[in-house]
Amino acid sequence: MVQDAIRRFIAAEEEFERGTGTEARAADWQFSLTGDEAVQRRVQELSRQTREHFSDRDRFGALSRWRADGRNLSLDDRRQVELYWRDYVGAQEDAATRDEIVRVQTEQAGLFNRFRAELDGRTWTENELNDELATTRDSGRAQQVWEAAKQIGGHAADRARQLVRLTNGAARALGFRDAYERGLTLSEVGEERLFALLDQLEQATDGPYRAAKGELDAQLAERFGIPIASLRPWHYADPFFQRPPRASGPNLDRYFNDKDPIELALRATDSLGLDARKILERSDNWPKPGKNQHAFCTWIAADGSDVRVLNNLDRSHHWTGVLLHELGHALAAEYADRMLPLRLILWPNGIIAETESQTIDRMANDARWLHEAVGIPAPEAESVSRAATEQARLAQLLLARWCLVQAHFERAMHRDPDGDLNTLWWDLVERYQFITRPEGRNESDWAAKIHNAQFPGHYYVYIVGEMAVSQFCAALMREVGGLYGHPAAGEYLTKRLYRLGARWDWEETVQRSTGARLTVDSYVNEWFT
Structure with missing residues (x-):
């Protein structure tokens, strides 16, 4: 029966998420903290395995058939078929293209983790450049700092173009105009x-x-x-x-320069009756060498648990707001219906x-x-x-x-x-x-x-x-x-x-x-x- 086949398919997908999916998210997290090249190679391999899994033509064909005629499926089964179909659409490319996409994406991630701009004979973090740009009153100095903040663009542009060429080719092979149209389709956005x-x-x-x-x-x-x-x-x-x-x-920062942004964020989330402490215990919130200089939320376990945030906090209103933003993602995962x-x-x-x-x-x-x-x-x-x-x-x-x-x-x-x-x-x-x-x-x-x-x-x-x-x-x-x-x-x-x-x-x-x-x-x- 179709429903039995769908249930077996879903069980296999969930097992994949508990195995390779969980390992890949854990490796991504470690790579974001260190920029380590050995971890980068592991991330690249796990990314390749993940895309290879979702590129399977037989499973994609079955999903397409179930999606076309899902009248007798339950609401949740029909919805899962739809979402898994979208997961598979996003990875339908030949092996050479798949491997090249993974390589380019991983190398680009390594660049953004490790790159530090050069100015005044030393390296600058992104936070340092932003602070200097925000406070200088000298027009010439502002131009120097702004141009330093753009240095990474020259290193990233060729890979960025190549990534779009690769994803466009894969999308067009499926009948999409380009990868942008495919991406909107995968997100159910017209x-x-x-x-x-x-x-x-x-x-x-x-x-x-x-x-x-x-x-x-x-x-x-x-x-x-x-x-x-x-x-x-x-x-x-x-x-x-x-x-x-x-x-x-x-100047809100003057009220924050002697405050711990983590404690301030907890006061906010506590007031809603939502507890973010376990999230923060698993998280990495302060700058360090080799670490991704941005901010994001992720989870490790297949069911969206073991959720954590990465930040590069300082004692400012801006970064306290960023922390609240990332905790907004994390709380949604922490309190999800498992x-x-x-x-x-x-x-x-x-x-x-x-x-x-x-x-x-x-x-x-x-x-x-x-x-x-x-x-x-x-x-x-x-x-x-x-x-x-x-x-x-x-x-x-x-x-x-x-x-x-x-x-x-x-x-x-x-x-x-x-x-x-x-x-x-x-x-x-x-x-x-x-x-x-x-x-x-x-x-x-x-x-x-x-x-x-x-x-x-x-x-x-x-x-x-x-x-x-x-x-x-x-x-x-x-x-x-x-x-x-x-x-x-x-x-x-x-x-x-x-x-x-x-x-x-x-x-x-x-x-x-x-x-x-x-x-x-x-x-x-x-x-x-």
Whole structure:
């Protein structure tokens, strides 16, 4: 019987996850901590084995048949067939292509783990460059630091193009236009639906962004002692202008420089009735040589447990917010419904994953948390929170426009990876961020962004996730009164989001957790009106 065959298939897939899948995630974690070349080789081999498993044509054929005629299957069996089919679609390539994709991805990961920029005769970490760029008032120095932050792009660009060529070839062999279209299909995201949301976002943010950037440009011109017309990318205090300059808002870091960000984050999650302590015991949160310089959440066990986060913390408001963000992912995994089949336990795609994480990081600007956890006196905490919320509004404007750059760049990069991406990048930056490109510069600045260099095609999840967060938080406010300090909020998150897992696609998950289909309205109303 078909159902018996499906059950045997699912049992075999779950066994694979408990074996090779678990070993691969553990190796990835170790590699991220050390950048060790021997571990890198092990990661590459396990990645090859994983892609080889999912490339099996016979199993893919069976999934395709079951998917085409699943009328008599249970809801959970039909959903698992759908998700496993998508897992297999993503790995349907010949052995030579598969091995080359794994090699390029692993080498690129090693580059981003180990690379440190050269400036002033020494190496600089990413945090050090960001701090220097954020605090300098010297225009020439800002340019030097900004250019140092882009050095990695020249090392990463060729591999990034090659990765897209390889994945495009595999996708086209299956009838997709390119790997970008295939990636959207695997995530159950309609391209027309996605870019309709992004077009609405562009229209809704155009006026507010122009006004906010005009004010910011005036401040930066005064800061550097130059005309507004002379402002260039390095004056915006962030390598990609994806967040506001620190000097443009309240100096929150002065309240955090003697605080432990881990303790502050625990005060936030405890207030929801959600315990993150075991997660943090398994995690690696402070910088060290050879370690990945970014932040992420992962899990080791096949059922999404043994979850942990990687950070490069310092004692600042920014990194405390990053920690809350990653704990948002981790709590969703920690409190997931493990009575579900393995493939249904965690979120259906990156949009829901970002909804879960970005909901939690909202607490970083909460007045009660600033008072009770950070220790800012109550009247001052209210004032700081209002200023931080206004800064968060600017941050959302910058994020929205930055994500428009990324979404359009990723789609265009997949359509023509051998095109003039250096020029395309600055065309999009000028169009959406209104930043003048550096004169005479022809470098692979786009490849300094790890998302473009290592796993291009998924950046839209951050901004669509923010749309979903606004809609979810509006529902949360109606139902339980807020987030920080509301234990009922933790219960709401658990029942209405975390425990849904991947039983439904992301659109249905948003509908079930908020009571309505996703629109841009809640996001625009919260931040831009």
